[in-house]
Amino acid sequence: MAKDKKKKPMRPKALPPKGFRDYFGAEVSQRNEMLEAITGVYHRYGFDALESSGVETVEALGKFLPDVDRPNAGVFAWQDEDDAWMALRYDLTAPLARVYAQHRNELPTPYRRYSTGPVWRNEKPGPGRYRQFYQCDADTVGSSSMAADAEICSLLSDTLEAVGIPRGDYIIRVNNRKVLDGVLETIGLTEDNQDIKEGVLRTIDKADKLDRQQLLALLTSGRKDSSGAFIDGVGLQLQQAEGVLDFIASTGGDNQETLELLSQVIGDSAIGQKGLEELEEIALLLKAQGYQEDRIKLDASVVRGLGYYTGPVYEAELTFEILDEKGRKRQFGSVAGGGRYDDLVERFTGQKVPATGVSIGVDRLLAALREKGRMDHTAKGPVVVTVMDRDRMADYQAMVAELRNAGIRAEVYLGNPKNFGNQLKYADKRESPVAVIQGGDELAAGVVQIKDLALGARLSAEIETSEEWKAQPAQMEIKRADLVAEVRAMIKRAGGETDA
Amino acid sequence: MAKDKKKKPMRPKALPPKGFRDYFGAEVSQRNEMLEAITGVYHRYGFDALESSGVETVEALGKFLPDVDRPNAGVFAWQDEDDAWMALRYDLTAPLARVYAQHRNELPTPYRRYSTGPVWRNEKPGPGRYRQFYQCDADTVGSSSMAADAEICSLLSDTLEAVGIPRGDYIIRVNNRKVLDGVLETIGLTEDNQDIKEGVLRTIDKADKLDRQQLLALLTSGRKDSSGAFIDGVGLQLQQAEGVLDFIASTGGDNQETLELLSQVIGDSAIGQKGLEELEEIALLLKAQGYQEDRIKLDASVVRGLGYYTGPVYEAELTFEILDEKGRKRQFGSVAGGGRYDDLVERFTGQKVPATGVSIGVDRLLAALREKGRMDHTAKGPVVVTVMDRDRMADYQAMVAELRNAGIRAEVYLGNPKNFGNQLKYADKRESPVAVIQGGDELAAGVVQIKDLALGARLSAEIETSEEWKAQPAQMEIKRADLVAEVRAMIKRAGGETDA
Known part of the structure; x- marks a missing residue:
């Protein structure tokens, strides 16, 4: 029995049958x-x-x-x-x-x-x-x-x-x-x-x-x-x-x-x-x-x-x-x-x-x-609401709910929020047009940061901390109450579209 | 050999495998x-x-x-x-x-x-x-x-x-x-x-x-x-x-x-x-x-x-x-x-x-x-352009082309046009909202007949000839040039929709 347990289990190959493929996004x-x-x-x-x-x-x-x-x-x-x-x-x-x-x-x-x-x-x-x-x-x-x-x-x-x-x-x-x-x-x-x-x-x-x-x-x-x-x-x-x-x-x-x-x-x-x-x-x-x-x-x-x-x-x-x-x-x-x-x-x-x-x-x-370039190549990734404070997940969820109800594709970051740089890399991979950030200071002041990721994309690979990132020019501080309107405006400025 | 030819050929059964089905329209x-x-x-x-x-x-x-x-x-x-x-x-x-x-x-x-x-x-x-x-x-x-x-x-x-x-x-x-x-x-x-x-x-x-x-x-x-x-x-x-x-x-x-x-x-x-x-x-x-x-x-x-x-x-x-x-x-x-x-x-x-x-x-x-009655039950059948004169197929095709280009679903009758009653039964089966008719007289006068089939549906089963059919009240004579506008108006009166 002990011997059996040590044996490496046979794992199935993670491949489709020969000649088949997957299609994404x-x-x-x-x-x-x-x-x-x-x-x-x-x-x-x-x-x-x-x-x-x-x-x-x-x-x-x-x-x-x-x-x-x-x-x-x-x-x-x-x-x-x-x-x-x-x-x-x-x-x-x-x-x-x-x-x-x-x-x-x-x-x-x-x-x-x-x-x-x-x-x-x-x-x-x-x-x-x-x-x-x-x-x-x-x-x-x-x-x-x-x-x-x-x-x-x-x-x-x-x-x-x-x-x-x-x-x-x-x-x-x-x-x-x-x-x-x-x-x-x-x-x-x-x-x-x-x-x-x-x-x-x-x-x-x-x-x-x-x-x-x-x-x-x-x-x-x-x-x-x-x-x-x-x-x-x-x-x-x-x-x-x-x-x-x-x-x-x-x-x-x-x-x-x-x-x-x-x-x-x-x-x-x-x-x-x-x-x-x-x-x-x-x-x-x-x-x-x-x-x-x-x-x-x-x-x-x-x-x-x-x-x-x-x-x-x-x-x-x-x-x-x-x-x-x-x-x-x-x-x-x-x-x-x-x-x-x-x-x-x-x-x-x-x-x-x-x-x-x-x-x-x-x-x-x-x-x-x-x-012929006839397919739409506009980035259609979602707005990503980042998680600065994992205890405030309900607040972040409320933000995405507002954005979605306004017809804007949006999601909250659901991975481990500890490393903020990972959240930005994630947003990058998602071809996200806008990231939303609200830490404790912003919460106290009733504001949020929104960030044009298309503009910021070139630099993002080198950025590791939220401090550096906030210093970039494509970022704006807006009133929390204006979230939907400001995000929509930022997407439009970047040439994107929203459903509504 | 002669015997072989007389033998009834084995025909495949026209059925899907057990437990499978087809979905229509x-x-x-x-x-x-x-x-x-x-x-x-x-x-x-x-x-x-x-x-x-x-x-x-x-x-x-x-x-x-x-x-x-x-x-x-x-x-x-x-x-x-x-x-x-x-x-x-x-x-x-x-x-x-x-x-x-x-x-x-x-x-x-x-x-x-x-x-x-x-x-x-x-x-x-x-x-x-x-x-x-x-x-x-x-x-x-x-x-x-x-x-x-x-x-x-x-x-x-x-x-x-x-x-x-x-x-x-x-x-x-x-x-x-x-x-x-x-x-x-x-x-x-x-x-x-x-x-x-x-x-x-x-x-x-x-x-x-x-x-x-x-x-x-x-x-x-x-x-x-x-x-x-x-x-x-x-x-x-x-x-x-x-x-x-x-x-x-x-x-x-x-x-x-x-x-x-x-x-x-x-x-x-x-x-x-x-x-x-x-x-x-x-x-x-x-x-x-x-x-x-x-x-x-x-x-x-x-x-x-x-x-x-x-x-x-x-x-x-x-x-x-x-x-x-x-x-x-x-x-x-x-x-x-x-x-x-x-x-x-x-x-x-x-x-x-x-x-x-x-x-x-x-x-x-x-x-x-x-x-819950949430699926749209409006008749979405096509307008059927009937064939009164089989030598004038090109004219009838031109009519459907006009209707389609205006966003109206339309087709010409492609079966054997000899029996006009069959054309009407066909239109019925298609849940067609409007039939279009143009015989020699109408051509000479530059007009077409259009017929509200939703209104006429109740009687259509008993009708065999185009003469009887024309006598019905839901039929109108319109100018050929007004075909698109009049057909669209008739569909709208019947509560239907067109693409455009």
């Missing part, structure tokens, strides 16, 4: 603010909120991840005590299909819904790549009208502007899978070549990172990548591969020109023709609402990686430049994408239910807004 | 509004947001569920590809302990944080009892001051009032585990009787549902419940059990009286005396800030079920009456609870870190607000 509130702005636009467009659970049955989720190379990986799954398999949702679209199939008799048709929340992917984590992240989706289920697709595009445009991406800094590109199908038909690939079609899709999806020769190699017999590894080709003949590349290069200066270029590459294909008509209709609807090619344009190079799209596909790209990790300029890139998927609900019901929608990569968009 | 936005009000108060108190991931390692989570009868159940857990065990968090306190232990060098001390989000329990679902639900917590880590506990109580009081529970309809009861320990010491139970102590805790926690005789039986040798099943007793002697019941009955008319009653039951116990002093300090601090016994009061009957509390415990109860499922009046009951837990972080670091906090049962509180 402004990271959380900025994301919430952005999501509120986004869902505000969604709501104004008539979309209704839906929150499904994070857990679904594996059979209901199905496998619709972009990573078709590992069809059995990608989700976190486990068995219930009844041996039923459950899994964390990997996106918000698969749960929507389940919800719509389940509640279709009570829901309006068409059903416009938005959802926002975490999704989980059981993938290898990497820099900036986490296994839990947020999505924010808007979908319309039950409408085959191209007006539904056009609406998703205008919704996306309005949303980007609402969160603070100025017009000119983004572009929404629109294409149609049916046009691609037409091209494949024209070059001699039929519906039976599903594997080849998906190989073509994945290759085109990487087109912006590779040159024409590399793409031709990938579409035909394969190529060695920069690491020397051989990547299998899709297996097209050279002429077919050239047909595919001609297609993705068919973007003109405006939508009219793009439509003409596309009509050349689809030849006589009926499905291609149908896709072209759909694009034309979307372009027309958008134009009528004033969305010109500077915001939303047809673009033959967009295909989206997901296999389940059946018609229009769209992608929102941020076009302003940032510096990459090596200091090179590059465009910020894609922050949202989506398209029409007419088959997802059919899995459950056996009946085709047309659907179209978009998913915003919340963390990517948030990073973009920070990059 | 107002359910989601009302919860969000309430959470925003709650976190607004938390923020004003100086608490910072923290969002940890839904997934933790099993070793970091530990087992701190109230259901000590099944120590190995209660969580959803699975093995990683590296064989490491991961689990969904079952509350927001265990992750906080992990986060604080991990980041303690960067975080301010004391660290006030709030978290809100879903938690998961692998428990048997029941009516109104789901396996995923929301919590909203505020905790202060790193302060042993009773001012931290008093602050949590006043925070809880302010929060309840901020979301719409009027003063007088709630009470926050405060007790102290150390006082209970003192009582147990006085009746002859020492720290070694951990099982008995937890048995006493669980029994007291059910005290409001049982009479004195039943409680005495449970604390001693056990009793048969109403179903005839025998429930084992805790194993106290009768005199000890009476001592426990005397303790939980020691609540006086005001805090002073309660403190006097408690001092009688703890006898000479040093730990009991310490608990009493802590309660006295909390009462004093709250009084100084103006929180009287009508909001927060000492109450000897509160113990909380969780084993990990080490000092003050608190519970918020809503005192207004509701009718239960059998039509009997009862108090709404508990919506939040918490207490001081000084040992959770120590698991990771080996060093004691004092902490105290509260958790609000979000769904319970939301149900209470609905019960």
Whole structure:
């Protein structure tokens, strides 16, 4: 027994699982603010909120991840005590299909819904790549009208502007899978070549990172990548591969020109023709609402990686430049994408239910807004009421109560008050705008000291005693009765804000 | 092959896993509004947001569920590809302990944080009892001051009032585990009787549902419940059990009286005396800030079920009456609870870190607000622009764009426009305040019809054609140019609101 007691206890590691992380303070509130702005636009467009659970049955989720190379990986799954398999949702679209199939008799048709929340992917984590992240989706289920697709595009445009991406800094590109199908038909690939079609899709999806020769190699017999590894080709003949590349290069200066270029590459294909008509209709609807090619344009190079799209596909790209990790300029890139998927609900019901929608990569968009300086960086730390006399905690609490009731964020120092310097360091760490001090002398005189910490911040690291600190110029003695008014005035002078 | 094709395909069931559910429209936005009000108060108190991931390692989570009868159940857990065990968090306190232990060098001390989000329990679902639900917590880590506990109580009081529970309809009861320990010491139970102590805790926690005789039986040798099943007793002697019941009955008319009653039951116990002093300090601090016994009061009957509390415990109860499922009046009951837990972080670091906090049962509180009629029930459906002429979709889209740009929630009907009656049924289902109609005649005359659907709702079920519908009195012909102004006026006349 004595021996056991001496043994060092096994302690759990204070770490989240690999690939998960925590978000603190402004990271959380900025994301919430952005999501509120986004869902505000969604709501104004008539979309209704839906929150499904994070857990679904594996059979209901199905496998619709972009990573078709590992069809059995990608989700976190486990068995219930009844041996039923459950899994964390990997996106918000698969749960929507389940919800719509389940509640279709009570829901309006068409059903416009938005959802926002975490999704989980059981993938290898990497820099900036986490296994839990947020999505924010808007979908319309039950409408085959191209007006539904056009609406998703205008919704996306309005949303980007609402969160603070100025017009000119983004572009929404629109294409149609049916046009691609037409091209494949024209070059001699039929519906039976599903594997080849998906190989073509994945290759085109990487087109912006590779040159024409590399793409031709990938579409035909394969190529060695920069690491020397051989990547299998899709297996097209050279002429077919050239047909595919001609297609993705068919973007003109405006939508009219793009439509003409596309009509050349689809030849006589009926499905291609149908896709072209759909694009034309979307372009027309958008134009009528004033969305010109500077915001939303047809673009033959967009295909989206997901296999389940059946018609229009769209992608929102941020076009302003940032510096990459090596200091090179590059465009910020894609922050949202989506398209029409007419088959997802059919899995459950056996009946085709047309659907179209978009998913915003919340963390990517948030990073973009920070990059553009669109997130509020005003210090929003609380006023800190310091504790000079630990027996007078009730007085200090009364001060913070007054400040809070006036809408000013405030707190009393709750650590060990013995070392006053620690209280100031604490206020610093909290990015506090103002500290309040009342010792015995001040109490007797009916006054308090208030201190502008933004002004005093530069010196605070060297200050150890309250005496030195009081000598700084940013400090004022005010009447106790004027506490709220004077603190508010000091915060405003420093450029901050209070709730009221 | 031909046979295979005829076989009916296996379809996934369109259901969430057992014990999970979906939340629609107002359910989601009302919860969000309430959470925003709650976190607004938390923020004003100086608490910072923290969002940890839904997934933790099993070793970091530990087992701190109230259901000590099944120590190995209660969580959803699975093995990683590296064989490491991961689990969904079952509350927001265990992750906080992990986060604080991990980041303690960067975080301010004391660290006030709030978290809100879903938690998961692998428990048997029941009516109104789901396996995923929301919590909203505020905790202060790193302060042993009773001012931290008093602050949590006043925070809880302010929060309840901020979301719409009027003063007088709630009470926050405060007790102290150390006082209970003192009582147990006085009746002859020492720290070694951990099982008995937890048995006493669980029994007291059910005290409001049982009479004195039943409680005495449970604390001693056990009793048969109403179903005839025998429930084992805790194993106290009768005199000890009476001592426990005397303790939980020691609540006086005001805090002073309660403190006097408690001092009688703890006898000479040093730990009991310490608990009493802590309660006295909390009462004093709250009084100084103006929180009287009508909001927060000492109450000897509160113990909380969780084993990990080490000092003050608190519970918020809503005192207004509701009718239960059998039509009997009862108090709404508990919506939040918490207490001081000084040992959770120590698991990771080996060093004691004092902490105290509260958790609000979000769904319970939301149900209470609905019960009190505090949630906004104004129809917030969108204006529906109907489609009389499917070739003029662009015109209708332009109308909704105008309405949306003016801050009015609006949408165009995206289903098959052939049957006009279906469009009206759709608008009804959407709880639309106003429908907009423009056929060929109206277009030629430069006018549109707008229709107050709240007024027309009673008749709409019987209406099949647009002719009948137009004959209703709630319909107006207005100039196309006045669309926004007239729609806004109609919504306001119906008592609704627009964003702008």
